[in-house]
Amino acid sequence: MPPQTFLVTGASDGIGAVYADRLARRGHDLILVARRVDRLAELAERLAAATGVSVETIGADLSDPDDLARIEARLRKDEKITGLVNNAGIANEGPILEADPEYLSGMIDLNVRAVTRLSAAIAPRLAAAGAGTIINLTSVTALMPAGFTAVYPATKAFVLAFSEALQAELGPKGVRVQAVLPGITRTAIWTGEMLASLPATMIMDAGEMVDAALAGLDMGETVTIPALPDMAAYEAYVAARNALRPDLSHAHAAPRYGVTASA
Numbered sequence: 001m002p003p004q005t006f007l008v009t010g011a012s013d014g015i016g017a018v019y020a021d022r023l024a025r026r027g028h029d030l031i032l033v034a035r036r037v038d039r040l041a042e043l044a045e046r047l048a049a050a051t052g053v054s055v056e057t058i059g060a061d062l063s064d065p066d067d068l069a070r071i072e073a074r075l076r077k078d079e080k081i082t083g084l085v086n087n088a089g090i091a092n093e094g095p096i097l098e099a100d101p102e103y104l105s106g107m108i109d110l111n112v113r114a115v116t117r118l119s120a121a122i123a124p125r126l127a128a129a130g131a132g133t134i135i136n137l138t139s140v141t142a143l144m145p146a147g148f149t150a151v152y153p154a155t156k157a158f159v160l161a162f163s164e165a166l167q168a169e170l171g172p173k174g175v176r177v178q179a180v181l182p183g184i185t186r187t188a189i190w191t192g193e194m195l196a197s198l199p200a201t202m203i204m205d206a207g208e209m210v211d212a213a214l215a216g217l218d219m220g221e222t223v224t225i226p227a228l229p230d231m232a233a234y235e236a237y238v239a240a241r242n243a244l245r246p247d248l249s250h251a252h253a254a255p256r257y258g259v260t261a262s263a
């Protein structure tokens with residue numbers, strides 16, 4: 001991939017900061033977005049000094065409509081931005097019976113609305129140019145709707161479905177869309193206590209996760225699951241899902257419901 005300019009959200013920490021590092025080392029200029037501008041400035045200075053790429057920082061709370069609109073406007077207008085990494089996200093809402101409704105809607109605003117609007121802001125320009133890259137950070141919890149928490153996996157299932165649909169629409173126009181599904185990755189999204197309670201064999205370092213995700217991008221994958229040993233297992237899951245298609249819409253209800261055609 002020739003050097004381009006990537007806008008990376010949630011670049012002040014964790015996976016986003018590693019994306020910034022790896023993309024800079026590949027020679028790409030960067031625009032880094034998050035709320036903690038001091039951390040962004042520190043990272044920008046370090047990356048620019050180490051790699052010579054240009055690194056701009058923008059402070060924005062992407063769950064805030066005005067801040068989001070500012071980043072959308074930049075993505076719509078700035079011709080030099082040809083890559084977007086939708087990485088910013090929050091988790092850990094706890095059980096639904098105890099969850100704070102404000103936290104839940106803030107999570108949906110960031111994990112779903114911001115990803116949707118930023119992608120929609122850049123997509124027309126990339127499609128018109130016939131080139132560009134959108135990387136969306138989802139999660140393996142997108143494939144496990146039960147047994148974790150209720151809302152976070154649902155937001156990530158949205159991002160997975162959205163990315164697959166984007167790739168179907170934009171891929172033929174020359175735009176690359178990749179959904180990345182990390183498993184448990186060692187970042188500040190988890191408390192130290194949470195990580196300590198999990199088997200070490202299930203936890204990947206953020207550096208290894210992002211390196212695998214970028215290797216998946218280089219390989220042309222639309223869906224990258226860094227920990228999954230054999231992608232054939234995921235392909236079999238998608239094939240089973242696709243096999244339902246011819247039977248998902250009929251003029252009459254299935255016989256098991258015992259319903260007769262109404263006038």
Ligand SMILES: NC(=O)c1ccc[n+]([C@@H]2O[C@H](COP(=O)([O-])OP(=O)(O)OC[C@H]3O[C@@H](n4cnc5c(N)ncnc54)[C@H](OP(=O)(O)O)[C@@H]3O)[C@@H](O)[C@H]2O)c1
Binds near residue numbers: 009010110137182
């Ligand atoms: N770590 C894992 O185990 C794991 C597994 C699967 C998927 N993921 C996904 O990977 C992505 C990155 O997660 P991470 O583990 O790196 O989390 P992290 O270490 O907590 O970092 C989250 C980043 O998002 C930014 N952010 C949070 N709220 C924001 C807001 N309202 N507006 C703008 N930026 C905001 C944070 O920066 P500021 O606080 O400075 O704004 C920070 O840079 C998320 O989408 C997450 O769901 C993580």
